[in-house]
Amino acid sequence: MFTPPDGLCSIGELAERAGVTVKAVRFYSDNGLLPEASRSAGGHRRYGPDALDRLRLLRSLRTLGLPVREVRRVLDEEADGAQGALEDAVAGQLRDLGSQLTALRWREAGMRLVLECPPGERADRLRLIGAVAAPPSTAPMARFWRAWLPPRMPARARTAFLEVAVARPPDDPDPAQVLAFARLNALVTRPCTGGEQPQPEAHKGSGARASAVLYAGLAQAYELAGARLREGGAPRPGEELDSFVDAYARAYGSRDTPAFRRRLAGQLAADPRIDRYWELTADVITAPGGPPEPTPGSAHDWLFAALDAQTAAG
Missing domain, CATH: 1.10.1660.10 (Multidrug-efflux Transporter Regulator; Chain: A; Domain 2)
Incomplete structure (x- = not known):
């Protein structure tokens, strides 16, 4: 040649x-x-x-x-x-492309959100979505929870909780999911009234071991309750509630007795709530047109309703 x-x-x-x-x-x-x-x-x-x-x-x-x-x-x-270098290079390029495609899908859904909303709401929508990167970052949610969780909570237990508590944004969202994520971002980044987030009673005085025991037990109880929620089951006593109460009993060094359950129900009723966080999280992770996905918040409410009904009947 x-x-x-x-x-x-x-x-x-x-x-x-x-x-x-x-x-x-x-x-x-x-x-x-x-x-x-x-x-x-x-x-x-x-x-x-x-x-x-x-x-x-x-x-x-x-x-x-x-x-x-x-x-x-x-x-x-x-x-x-x-x-091996070629495979590694192509795999890295595929990851970069995936991130770019996700960013484009979020921008497209954000544009549709602005275009389809009433003119009087556009300024607010633009402000909300303008504060969210594309692809979106979950770092603000993680910071919110690190400030809320017990200060002496072991790193492994903290990481495990963040895995289920922080909403994972979908790769291909619809406008409603973009709006929910933007509102969630605004919720966790706004200043707290009084300068601090209200803490549940369970966090007060709990040591490293107690907080690890509590949240490991709660994760198991929430998973069991989540299965019931997907089935549409009404709150009731059973394995799910027993696991929920046992998590608190072991963390407190107590026994699961009717008296303990009554005290726990009263304590949980008085604890501060962050319902809006869980409502928005469900909107983010639920597929368009599908049934609401359970969250730790909705699972906690199901379990508390079961406990409240049981102690009231007792």
Whole structure:
């Protein structure tokens, strides 16, 4: 394919055969991605027989959107006979594309939200969604809960709770989910009245071990109650309630007795509530047109209703 007598070709010939511009070949050469075999007497670049295949590979990698540094890593590894760099680079590019697509879907849903709302509400909608990044970040929700949870709560228990308490935004939201997430973001970022978030009675005086025991037990109880909620079951005594009460009893170093259940019901009735957080969370995670997804908040309400009914009957 190369012209005799030396078996080398010029930069123009190489560019023509590869279907790229001379400028592109020069760029790759200047960046060390396409070594030239020699220079002519007039200082013109000359390329060897392997340059065409390497240039075609370069073009393919760049067409996939790989940055120059990743292309260099792939080429260097192939030259050493190793494997894996191409797969890693493509996997990383796929993750980046996924993030970009999610951002575009959130922007599209946000635009539809503004376009479809009554004119009198547009300024408020714009203010809400303008405070949310695309793709959206859950960091404000995590900060909200870190300030709310017991200060001595072990890191592992705290992380486990955040996994279920922080709403995970969908990759392909509808406008209602965008609005709910924006309102949730506004809720957790607004200043607290009095400067501090009200804490449940269970947090007062609880040590590291007690808080870990409590929230591990509550997670199990919420999961059981969530299954009942999905079935549409009414609050009632059973395994779910027993698990719920046991979490508090073990955290307090007490026994599960009728008297303890009455005290617990009174305490929970007096605890501060964050119903709006859980309502918005359900709106964010529920698929459009589907039944509401259970949250720790709705599971807690189901369990408290079961406990309240049982203690009132007793």
